[in-house]
Amino acid sequence: MSAPLTSQQQKAVAGFWPWFLQRVSGFLLIFLVGVHIWMTHFSGLGDVVRGHQEELVLFEIVKQRLAQGLFIFIDFSLLALVLYHGLNGMRNILLEWGPAARHAAGMTAGLWLLGIGTFIYGAWALLAFIL
Template identity: 30%
Template sequence: MFHTYLRFLQLATGALIAFFLGTHMVIMHLPKILGFFGIEIHKPTSWESMMKRAQENFLLVFYILFLAFALYHALNGLRGIILELSPSSRTKRVITGLIIILGLITFALGSYVPVALFRS
């Protein structure tokens, strides 16, 4: 069932990315929609506004989850494309290992920014 779980997560993260990306777009670039819900953000792309938002627990969790879902979706998709070239079992293991390492490093670097801003 391992491949089914991997692929189900691929589908689920695809749907979640659409939701998270949509929310990010609304927060950053579509203030009129936020205004419709009674939320006012003054100049969302300004430094002050961004630093203020970075102190919120919700947005810290939001962006770390967004990063995790996007990384999983992208790297698992990349692995699927590479495996379609029918590499040997050993090459397949090496590719999978490299992709996992790449994902972990990227996640550590990517999540460092919101965590550091939250603590500042």
């Protein structure tokens, strides 16, 4: 029987900065994901229920929202932070698996490449609503 890692052990395995940034990004994501889910799922719910609006999410609705600088900032921050948090979390899990842990540097580089590539792809997708 073994215990989940203590805070000290996590820092030792992941490295201080990945450990610290996982907490900072997680904390920020509580608010960003909260706003994101509220805006996409609940703010327009009344209009859909009353029949004033066909669906909660359609191209024109997203386009109007992304015409505001605040939502451009929120969506791009969300994309970057959620990719960092998600892939850093995967790294934490993989570091406990021998074959990945033995090639930690290569794995970390691979995850960064995947993250940056996905950010560019996601940003390109978002720009369809903005430009």
